[in-house]
Amino acid sequence: MSIFENFEKKLQAEPKSIVFTEGTDARILSAASRLLAGKTLKVILLGEVEAVKKAAADGSFDITGAEIIDPTNYAGFDEMVAKMVELRKGKMTDEQCRAALSKGNYFGTMLVKMGKADCLLG
Template sequence: MFEFLIKKLKAHPRKIVFTEGTDPRILEASARLLSGTFLTPVLVGNPAEVQAAAEEAGFNIRGAEIIDPESFADMDKMVALMVELRKGKMTEEECRKLLKQANYFGTMLVKMGYADALLGGATYSTADTVRPALQIIKTKPGSKIVSSCFILVR
């Protein structure tokens, strides 16, 4: 299964958002991905804090993108799109507040095309990872059920 996915990704490299940019498990995964050429990690967090956490954990994340919600250049554009997507359910102020949370910010990075996928759940619950996706990206028309999975490698 993984060989098929890797072959497909090598033909069309992608970017994947990790919402928990300072978590050691995420930093390890990012370092491993950077040794390949098919997935570029996009880490959400303060760049200095992410770099310090990577250094402390002993992982080389050079080449990863680090995007901080606090200094994101297109935040106004992101807020406006989220207000539009939430169609009267949230004010601009509420959207701006939610986008300071990495799970919502990362989901909007995917929605806006800055990344192709998102991985979360190292510190966020499944509900806190899936909720932003359901609110912002939504399900495929005609689909009403979603599922998540865990892949455990021993």
């Protein structure tokens, strides 16, 4: 068994989650569909839910099983803002953190920091 096959078996036994910050990008959707088909990683796609679904359908990408999170409608957003303000230790205000977290890369990073995902690809 190759190192890659061994790694893949470990991931299948205990899937980790990966956040993709650009949920409507065709390259991201292609990668997500392959990962979902291989059951190696749990996939989180960021973006407006219907836009992500439409982009997947338009590109014929099967993203069944992916979690799609719209940062603008995220239930834990206030908690995330509070955590970011705490982490930034006075360098960013509540308002600045809210603005930053509206961007996928910041939002995805905070999902990882808060233990909601294991890794991020932006």
